Amino acid sequence: xSGCLFCGIVRGDIKGDIVYQxxxxxxxxxxxxxxxxxxxxxPRKHIxxxxxxxxxxxxxxxxxxxxxxxxxxxxxISQGGFRLVVNNGTGAxxxxxxxxxxxxxxxxxxxxxx
Ligand code: AMP
Numbered sequence: 001x002s003g004c005l006f007c008g009i010v011r012g013d014i015k016g017d018i019v020y021q022x023x024x025x026x027x028x029x030x031x032x033x034x035x036x037x038x039x040x041x042x043p044r045k046h047i048x049x050x051x052x053x054x055x056x057x058x059x060x061x062x063x064x065x066x067x068x069x070x071x072x073x074x075x076x077i078s079q080g081g082f083r084l085v086v087n088n089g090t091g092a093x094x095x096x097x098x099x100x101x102x103x104x105x106x107x108x109x110x111x112x113x114x
Pocket of ligand 1: 005016022030031032033085086087093095096097102
């Protein structure tokens with residue numbers, strides 16, 4: 001989608017520090033990391049929010065979760081504990097309206113989140 005930051009990274013028009021990609025998913029480092037490892041996992045398909053995921057996207061969301069677990073292992077944050085977060089909508093802090101999962105690790109996390 002034109003004007004979408006993450007579509008630009010997915011297409012390669014905007015530079016991203018990509019750690020994983022396949023035909024449907026791209027994972028790249030967050031530009032403003034909130035943990036020693038902070039990676040964004042996004043579908044190549046432009047979907048604005050998790051609430052916009054359609055029935056046809058159910059498999060895609062499952063793939064993203066699988067990729068997250070694999071990247072967590074590659075980044076060596078799997079054993080120490082990691083967090084996979086989706087901010088859905090402004091009230092939850094979503095700032096980029098292209099669905100993305102935050103993969104965070106490398107430090108302890110508290111609960112509940114802020
Ligand atoms: P959210 O607030 O959940 O929508 O998350 C958006 C995330 O995108 C934030 O953690 C930002 O730091 C991150 N971000 C913004 N611009 C870029 C960029 N050009 N490359 C990588 N991450 C970015």
